[in-house]
Amino acid sequence: MSFVSLYFIFFIFVLFGLYYILPAKCQWILLLLASLFFYYLSSAAGFFYVAISLAAVYVAARVIQGIYDKAGKDEDMKSLKKRSRPVLIAALTVVIFLLAVSKAGFRVTDALGVERGQGLARLVIVPMGISYYTFGLIGYLADVFWKKDRAQKNPLKLLLFMIFFPQIVEGPIPRHKKLAECFEKEHKFDYTQFCFGLQRILWGFFKKLVIADRLSVFTSQAFSNLESYEGLVLIIAVIFSAVQLYCDFSGCMDIALGVAQCLDIRLYENFNHPFFSKTAAEFWRRWHITLGAWFKDYVYMPMVTNPGLIRFCQKLKDRFSPRVAKNALSVIPLFVVWLLTGLWHGTGINYILWGLYWGAVIIFSTVFTPELKKAAQILHVNTNSKWFDRLRIGRTLLIFLISRAIVATRSLDTCILLFKRMFMKFNPWVFFDESLYTLGLDRRNMFCALIAMAVLWFFEYKQETGTRIRETVASYNIAFRWFLYLLLIFSVLILGWYGAGYNANDFIYMKY
């Protein structure tokens, strides 16, 4: 079931009604049933992997918890961890193996010459949300291992944590401790929060249907016919592709967080106006926030505190200098994190290149911070001025656009071709000779896309500068408020990209 379908709207409104009628004790059961129903309609075959991952993680967490609970007072954490580590590793192996099979299984079976749907290839399934629920489960298990969370006693509650329907499509990547607390609570209907949730869902539809799906027509045409286009047409396609990705992914998040808010459940924010970031590191604290936070908490920080790495860095300090040692302590984990981030997005060479590209940018700015500051001083650059901030925002956008171009065409060969053709010709006349209207968007639709993007930028800018949009709308009188609601509803209905035999494009991040 797609988020952008009439079935989904019907589904959530029936759920909202039942949710607030039923006794509080039954609310989590209703959410579980709704999530199972949603998952069954969206990815029934995926239940096989879900069941294996659930069983492995549930049992492992309970065993680890049992070791900790039965430990004597004089037993130190080191020996407890030593005893529970094999259990942790066994469960992690199972869930990571399933993730790897779903990501790269077909590559292996294709290489072995096994036809899809035959033999070994029948075991390869790509369950909806596997990357998101696997990361959620790994985080949960690690938290139990590090005593930051307690093992869930009820396997059904753990299952709900895994497949809670608003977050299973594209995240946000959940944290068990917070979400489990939410499921335990009694949820009472709150008119204001419910309205805010609905507004957010509507805004998500606007981003997805009016902007992302419209721009996808242009970008698909450009990237699947690279030989036919060149110069500025392809540069515009890359810019559109970046906006499309943002609207698609953040639009899905608006729908997910809006639905959860209507259910009085707060999920983690996944975006915070990333296009206003001044540095690459800041960009990743504002874009796909829960993925960055997950890698920080479960890969980066454990590596930074790893005794083996610390000893290695101490040797570097003795042999070279303290600066080399300190840089190594951040550079090595950063390299691993970005390699894994690339692999998380896809197993193709261009995704690995994409991860290494971001890693290189962030590592460069980390290692050479003192030199960059010195250069600014020598050149008398006022780094606190507004124009310098704008320059940094522009530079970060450029870094993002280059990264987008690396993966926009899905293979290394086409990526190289895209970069070649983007810069082989300077053709500004495309703005005047109507050739931009030959990529699937006529003049009217191009105008509509540009206006919608301007509206998006306006609201993003207002939020970035401190305006709370939904609270502001709520403060208007009822007539004006409803005028705005209806304007947005009719914008989605009339300007949404539907076409003949409408079937909304899948969300881009759904496949990760």
Add this chain to the structure above:
Amino acid sequence: MRDELLELLSNEFPEIDFEESDTMVDDGILDSLTITGIIAAITMEYGIEIPFEEISEDNFNSIDALADLVERLS
């Protein structure tokens, strides 16, 4: 210990006032890269290991909490 640690960290990160806040992580004064730098400075200066379980906001939110951490692990 507190003053010694304050001097060490102030030299490493002159742009940060470690006495300014008791909620340095929550306030965003310390990001993950700065925390890495603090871990590097402490482990290399005092020759101690900081177990991952000790990497929590509570232990990094203030200079006093950091000094307690170092004393505990020394």
